[in-house]
Amino acid sequence: MIYTESEIMEYIEEENAKFIRLAFRDAFGVQKNISIMPGEIHKAFKEGIPINARAIKGFEESSDSNLYLRPDPATLSVLPWRPDSGRVLRMFCDVLRADGTPFDADTRNILKNAVAAADEAGVEFKFGSEMEFYLFKTDDEACPTNIPYDQAGYMDIAPLDRGENIRREICLTIEEMGLMPERSHHERGPGQNEIDFHYGKPLKAADQIITFKMVVSTVADRNGLYADFSPKPLSNKPGNGYHINIYARDKSGEDVVRYAAAGILSKIRDITIFLNPTDASYNRFGTGTAPSKINWSSVGGSALMHIEELGGRTRVELRSPDAVSNPYLVYALLIRAGLYGIENRLSLPDETEETQILLPKSRKEAMKAAEESEFISKMLPKAIIDKYTL
Numbered sequence: 001m002i003y004t005e006s007e008i009m010e011y012i013e014e015e016n017a018k019f020i021r022l023a024f025r026d027a028f029g030v031q032k033n034i035s036i037m038p039g040e041i042h043k044a045f046k047e048g049i050p051i052n053a054r055a056i057k058g059f060e061e062s063s064d065s066n067l068y069l070r071p072d073p074a075t076l077s078v079l080p081w082r083p084d085s086g087r088v089l090r091m092f093c094d095v096l097r098a099d100g101t102p103f104d105a106d107t108r109n110i111l112k113n114a115v116a117a118a119d120e121a122g123v124e125f126k127f128g129s130e131m132e133f134y135l136f137k138t139d140d141e142a143c144p145t146n147i148p149y150d151q152a153g154y155m156d157i158a159p160l161d162r163g164e165n166i167r168r169e170i171c172l173t174i175e176e177m178g179l180m181p182e183r184s185h186h187e188r189g190p191g192q193n194e195i196d197f198h199y200g201k202p203l204k205a206a207d208q209i210i211t212f213k214m215v216v217s218t219v220a221d222r223n224g225l226y227a228d229f230s231p232k233p234l235s236n237k238p239g240n241g242y243h244i245n246i247y248a249r250d251k252s253g254e255d256v257v258r259y260a261a262a263g264i265l266s267k268i269r270d271i272t273i274f275l276n277p278t279d280a281s282y283n284r285f286g287t288g289t290a291p292s293k294i295n296w297s298s299v300g301g302s303a304l305m306h307i308e309e310l311g312g313r314t315r316v317e318l319r320s321p322d323a324v325s326n327p328y329l330v331y332a333l334l335i336r337a338g339l340y341g342i343e344n345r346l347s348l349p350d351e352t353e354e355t356q357i358l359l360p361k362s363r364k365e366a367m368k369a370a371e372e373s374e375f376i377s378k379m380l381p382k383a384i385i386d387k388y389t390l
Contacts, residue, residue, distance in 0.1 A: 003073040005045050011089075012038045015078065018086040022049055022069045023210070024093045025107060027058020027387045028277060029326025031210050033090070034069065044071050048096050058105050058387045059095075067103055069093035075207055080176040081218055092207050105383040107328035108206070114332040114379075115202050123256065123342055125335050126199040128182075128245035129209060131323050134228040135163055135191045135220055144226035146234065148191025161186045163193045170195060170219050177215070179208050188288065189237040199247050202335065206327040213323075229323035231276070231284040239284030242323040244330070246316040248338055261296070261305060261316045262348045263341020264334055268294055268304070268320070270373035271333045272359060273366035273388050275321040282362050284322060291320050294357040296348060304359070307348070320359060329384070336379045 003011070012020070020041060023033040036049060043049065048068025053059040059067065071091035082088040095106035102109040118125055135149040150162035158164045167184040174181055184195040195216075197208060213229060220227035232239040246264075248257040276282065286292030289302045297303035306317040321330055340346075349355075360366035367389040370376050376385060 003076055005042065005073070008073060008076060009038070009041060011076070012041070015087050015089070017078075017089045019088045020044075020071075021079070021088060021090040022071055022093045023090055024051075024069055024095055025210065025326065025328065026056050027105065027107065027326070027384055028324075029107065029210070029328060030057070031214060032056065035088075044069070045073075048100075049093075058107075058384060059103070061383050061386075062103065062105070064097050064103075066098065068096045068098065068100075070096055077177040077211075080173050081222065092210075104381045107326055107332070107384070108203070110380065110384070111202055111206055111328040111332040111335075114335040118335050118339060121339055121343065122251035123339065124247075124249050124251075125202055125260075125331075125338065126247035127202060127205040127331055127334070128197055128199040128247075129205065129212075129327075130194060130196045130241075130243040130245070130317075131209070131212065131229070132187050132192060132194045132240040132242070133216055133323065134189060134233045134240065135166060135193060136226045136228055136233075138224055138226050142221075142224070144228070148189070148234075149225055150186075151190045152186045153190075154188045155185045163191065166219060166223055166225070167193055167195060169223075170216055173215050173219060174212060177211060179211060187238065189234065192238065192240070199245065202331045206331050209327040231278060231280045231322040231324065232287075235283070238288040239290055240323050241284075241290060241319060242321040242325060242330075244318045244321060244334070246318060246334065246338070248342065250342070255314055256342050257314050257316050257338075258307070258348060259342040259344075259346055260338030261307060261341065262346035263339065263344070264318065264337045265294060265296065265305065265349065266346060267333075267337040267340065267373075267375055269360060269366075269369045270375050271337060271370070272320070273363065273370045274329045274333055275325050276366065277326075277363075277388060278322075278324055279363050281322050281324075282360065282366070285320070285359055285361070289319075292359055293355050294359060295355045296351060298351060329380075333379065337375075340375070 053062040053067040075092040095103040152161040248260040291304040296305035
């Protein structure tokens with residue numbers, strides 16, 4: 001629901017809200033925020049709230065020393081873990097220059113531009129997510145250890161699965177914030193969990209991921225645990241993936257997701273550094289069920305992409321991204337690569353597990369692929385490319 005400024009002011013008064021967190025993200029998708037008092041809301045909507053641009057990763061090269069946060073009313077939510085008296089609200093913000101124009105290195109704006117390009121092409125994209133994370137015990141000083149919260153395995157149940165109540169609390173908290181998780185279960189690794197979300201429009205789906213990671217980390221901390229989304233928390237155990245389900249239809253209602261999938265496969269090496277931004281990302285590839293080759297399969301397994309027909313529609317799941325990636329950049333690049341496949345009516349390569357075409361084996365190799373990519377140079381601002389490749 002999109003609220004007007006006056007409706008938000010009424011809501012603030014009704015909920016006895018005392019603080020409003022204006023949330024944004026750096027180039028790597030790490031959430032940042034500044035808290036304002038209710039009396040500053042009018043200024044936030046009209047002029048934006050200033051931040052020091054050069055203190056934010058990816059914003060350092062801005063010609064403006066200050067950038068401005070303008071809240072998106074559609075993202076208003078209550079932080080359920082804060083006190084009922086003096087409640088805390090949160091809104092995601094767009095990052096603007098002093099003249100009110102969008103800041104080109106704001107990854108939320110980059111995703112908005114990709115969605116606009118898809119709209120112009122008459123294509124609607126939606127994304128669903130399946131994100132994994134580990135729960136580790138903390139020590140007496142609340143610092144994380146490498147001791148998993150339990151020793152359960154894939155889809156085990158309580159009492160072996162000690163994360164069941166934590167996942168339930170996470171899902172209920174997320175629901176209180178207006179989001180709808182689809183399912184949850186214990187994953188293969190000890191202390192490893194997964195929570196999945198339905199398809200959503202790209203901007204909402206990206207906002208949802210940022211909210212989800214905040215809720216998981218907060219709920220874990222409130223239970224004396226540490227939530228780890230990194231690609232390979234334990235060297236000899238399964239890594240954390242961020243599997244993305246992709247939907248694409250054109251304005252006539254035709255399912256064009258197979259063309260989109262072919263486009264993504266054709267550009268996957270170019271975009272991998274943005275889907276897998278850390279050195280540990282490449283330690284995950286080729287271990288357990290994590291992919292290492294550029295291929296697809298109709299039966300799942302360790303293929304990069306899983307494509308199957310379900311009830312008259314095509315389900316496409318991309319399995320290489322990991323959970324420390326920036327969802328705004330990830331979805332923007334999947335849209336752009338998908339549009340390339342749709343516009344050129346690309347066909348998928350033969351289905352095979354025997355392909356020798358590999359994903360980048362290291363962060364250095366992935367950086368080089370992006371640096372040399374004409375596709376990337378056209379789709380992303382230099383400030384973002386440089387942040388990921390230098």
